[in-house]
Amino acid sequence: ITRGVLISHRIMMSRTVCILLAAIIGDRAALARGEAGCHQHQVTQSPNQPTNNSEVKRRVLQPTQMTSTTSTATMTSCDRFPFLSVLAKNYQHQPVFLQAVEEMVINLEPLFSDPTHGEFYQRAFVAMTEPERTISFRVPWEDDDGTMHWSRGWRVEFNSALGPYKGGLRFHPTVDEGILKFLGFEQIFKNALTGLAMGGGKGGSDFDPKGRSENEIRRFCQSFMTELHRHIGPSTDVPAGDIGVGGREIGYMYGQYKRLANRHGEGVLTGKSMLFGGSHIRPEATGFGLVYISQIAIEQRLGKSINGARAAISGSGNVAQYAAQKLMQLGAKVITISDSNGVLIFEDGMTEEDWKEIIHAKQVRRDRLSSVEGDVTGRYVANETPWSVDVEYDFAYPCATQNEVTKAGAERLIKNGLKGLFEGANLPTNAEGQQVLRDNADSCPLYIPGKASNAGGVGVSGLEMAQNAMRLQWKPEEVDGKLKEMMAGIYSQMESSGDTLEKGANRAGFLKVAQAMKELGWVS
Numbered sequence: 001i002t003r004g005v006l007i008s009h010r011i012m013m014s015r016t017v018c019i020l021l022a023a024i025i026g027d028r029a030a031l032a033r034g035e036a037g038c039h040q041h042q043v044t045q046s047p048n049q050p051t052n053n054s055e056v057k058r059r060v061l062q063p064t065q066m067t068s069t070t071s072t073a074t075m076t077s078c079d080r081f082p083f084l085s086v087l088a089k090n091y092q093h094q095p096v097f098l099q100a101v102e103e104m105v106i107n108l109e110p111l112f113s114d115p116t117h118g119e120f121y122q123r124a125f126v127a128m129t130e131p132e133r134t135i136s137f138r139v140p141w142e143d144d145d146g147t148m149h150w151s152r153g154w155r156v157e158f159n160s161a162l163g164p165y166k167g168g169l170r171f172h173p174t175v176d177e178g179i180l181k182f183l184g185f186e187q188i189f190k191n192a193l194t195g196l197a198m199g200g201g202k203g204g205s206d207f208d209p210k211g212r213s214e215n216e217i218r219r220f221c222q223s224f225m226t227e228l229h230r231h232i233g234p235s236t237d238v239p240a241g242d243i244g245v246g247g248r249e250i251g252y253m254y255g256q257y258k259r260l261a262n263r264h265g266e267g268v269l270t271g272k273s274m275l276f277g278g279s280h281i282r283p284e285a286t287g288f289g290l291v292y293i294s295q296i297a298i299e300q301r302l303g304k305s306i307n308g309a310r311a312a313i314s315g316s317g318n319v320a321q322y323a324a325q326k327l328m329q330l331g332a333k334v335i336t337i338s339d340s341n342g343v344l345i346f347e348d349g350m351t352e353e354d355w356k357e358i359i360h361a362k363q364v365r366r367d368r369l370s371s372v373e374g375d376v377t378g379r380y381v382a383n384e385t386p387w388s389v390d391v392e393y394d395f396a397y398p399c400a401t402q403n404e405v406t407k408a409g410a411e412r413l414i415k416n417g418l419k420g421l422f423e424g425a426n427l428p429t430n431a432e433g434q435q436v437l438r439d440n441a442d443s444c445p446l447y448i449p450g451k452a453s454n455a456g457g458v459g460v461s462g463l464e465m466a467q468n469a470m471r472l473q474w475k476p477e478e479v480d481g482k483l484k485e486m487m488a489g490i491y492s493q494m495e496s497s498g499d500t501l502e503k504g505a506n507r508a509g510f511l512k513v514a515q516a517m518k519e520l521g522w523v524s
Contacts, residue, residue: 081105081112083122087129094178096402099431100185101129103449107498107506124514124523128188131181133157137227139205141220144213152176153224155203157237158184161516164235165201166191166458168242171220171249173208180204182402183242186426187458189509190451193490196462201237203228209244221252228253229260232268234469240270240461243401246318247273247283267468270461279464280476282457285483286424287322289456290397292487294422295330297446297501298395300491302419307331310349312386312393314338315400316362316369319424319454323397324355335393336386338400339369343386346378354378385409392416395446399424407432413444420446422453434502441500452490452505459486 084105091098104125105112111121139151154177157165167187170180180202188200205224209217231237241250250271258264265277272278281288295306309332313320316339324334333349337358346354354376361367373380381389386396387409396413398405402425405413410433413421421437423429427450429437437447460483467473474482494504497511517523 080109081122083112083126084129087126091178091181094181096427097178097182097185099403100182100427102431103427103434104189104506104510107503108510111507111510120518120523121510121514124517125510127517127523128159128510128513129185131156131158131184132160134177134181135203135231136177139207139220139224139227141207141216141223143216151205151207151220153203153205153227154180155228155231155237155239156180156184156201157231158200158202159188159513160199161513161520161522162192163197163199164233165237166198166240166461167200167202168204168240169245169249169253170202170204170242171207171209171244172204173206175204175206179402183426186451188513189506190455191458191462192509192512193452193455193493193505194459194462194486195489196459198238198458198462201239202242203239204242204245207244209249217249218252221249222256225253225256226260229257232257234267234465238267238270238461238465240458243317247271247278251276265468265471267465270464272464274473277464277468279460279467279479280474281479281483282460282464283318284322284325285460286319286454286457287324287399288326288480289459289483289487290319290323290399290422290424290453291326291330292456292484293448293453293491294395294397294420294446296488296491297420297422297448300495301445301501305331306395309333309394310335310392311395311397312336312391313397313399313424314343314386314404314428315398315425316358317399319457320397320399321355321359321362323399323424324350324358327397328352328355332395335391336389337369338385340400341368341370342380342382343384343389344369344373344376344378344380345389345391346376348377351377387413390416394419396421397424398428400428401425402427403430405429405433407436409433410436414440418444420444420448422446422448423450424454426450426454438500438502446501448494448501449505451509452494452501455490456483456487459483 088098108125112118114121135155137153139153140148141151142148167184184200184202187202191198191200207220232239250269251273254269254272254276257268271282298304298306307330311327311332312335313324316337320337324337327334328350335346335349337344357372357375361372370380370382385404387405390412393413393416396418405428410429414436421429437444460479463479463482493508494501497508498504
């Protein structure tokens with residue numbers, strides 16, 4: 001094996017194989033690269049996710065020396081929090097997971113330095129960063145030409161202190177264990193904020209549903225559930241949907257679960273059809289809840305109404321679709337909506353007819369936003385996001401994917417007069433973007449992280465579980481009322497737990513889980 005072959009194939013090898021082969025042929029450079037982590041390919045970017053992966057890896061929990069010019073936010077957390085050094089070393093190949101951990105520790109710093117309870121909080125936090133269980137498996141499936149394929153599947157059962165593991169399933173080619181650990185870690189604290197008895201977990205596969213036929217997706221979902229079904233249950237682990245997993249996929253998986261387990265009517269999956277145990281408002285819940293909590297923050301902290309405000313939305317999945325609908329119902333002007341190929345800009349605000357056309361394209365035709373350009377009042381800009389175009393917004397609702405709002409994007413938003421950012425996706429603002437928001441809190445005082453602002457989806461999933469357990473189905477207005485009450489409760493926790501909404505969200509969720517783990521005897 002020549003050095004050239006080794007280097008050209010490095011990204012396809014496991015870290016161990018890279019290091020061993022490099023050692024065998026005496027290639028010190030390749031050996032160093034292997035030891036530095038040859039899993040850089042695990043974080044794959046999309047056109048709507050412009051984050052530079054090398055920046056993320058330098059930024060998060062790296063056990064390396066920092067310069068005197070490093071800001072507080074970019075200072076290595078290993079220097080500030082030595083108790084995390086082992087975590088940083090063990091998982092340097094999972095940069096997005098470490099980014100999620102660092103976002104928490106920055107906000108929890110006063111707790112860790114508390115003279116009475118600081119050491120307990122440190123031990124509890126370290127325990128929370130390790131999943132209780134990670135299940136990995138292969139998923140064989142057959143395409144329409146009869147060719148067999150093998151995808152990878154995972155379920156990360158992160159923390160069950162408050163209840164059964166709860167969190168979505170994501171089908172996307174960027175999925176790997178590190179991405180699911182980041183999502184599952186966030187889910188722990190998000191679920192804690194809802195006040196419902198739910199632990200945190202996440203799962204999915206690197207299967208790419210884009211371009212696949214209905215039959216191929218059905219066969220994949222059935223194969224995925226054939227393995228997963230033995231690990232889930234209404235009192236054990238209750239998955240739901242996420243990117244690439246909507247009502248159709250949940251239906252296919254639930255159908256396979258019923259065939260395998262011969263158990264019916266259980267709340268073993270949420271996001272189900274109303275025909276077999278679903279809940280009203282579940283598809284809308286994340287987007288509606290996002291708008292409800294932003295409305296509370298705007299009214300209480302700014303003393304203003306959301307009516308007439310200019311709102312930017314990224315993404316065009318369920319969260320973005322129903323956030324746009326609720327914003328328009330409340331009188332706001334929705335200026336943008338996007339997908340991974342570009343952004344639609346509505347200078348005077350999206351109309352109801354525009355929204356219906358977009359819904360038809362996304363939910364029925366499963367098409368790109370570019371296909372509706374001539375049928376809506378907005379203009380389409382290819383290869384851009386709402387955060388890369390020079391348009392003025394009062395409030396931003398990033399609902400696409402992690403790390404979509406970069407430092408440059410955040411600076412552009414601040415320059416154009418942004419007053420608040422409310423995360424609809426999980427960790428959509430990267431570390432540098434978060435610091436821009438913190439540094440400009442005087443002009444942009446509202447920043448609510450996703451673990452609080454997008455908790456409405458899992459909250460209504462919890463309500464679906466309750467309805468399944470009682471063999472009841474609540475009316476839409478009853479579920480919507482409970483959702484509003486839940487988001488108001490989350491806002492109240494943020495206000496009472498920190499001097500900023502970001503700190504309040506992180507501290508409130510952490511303290512609840514830490515106390516539960518203490519009372520269970522899991523941490524002392």
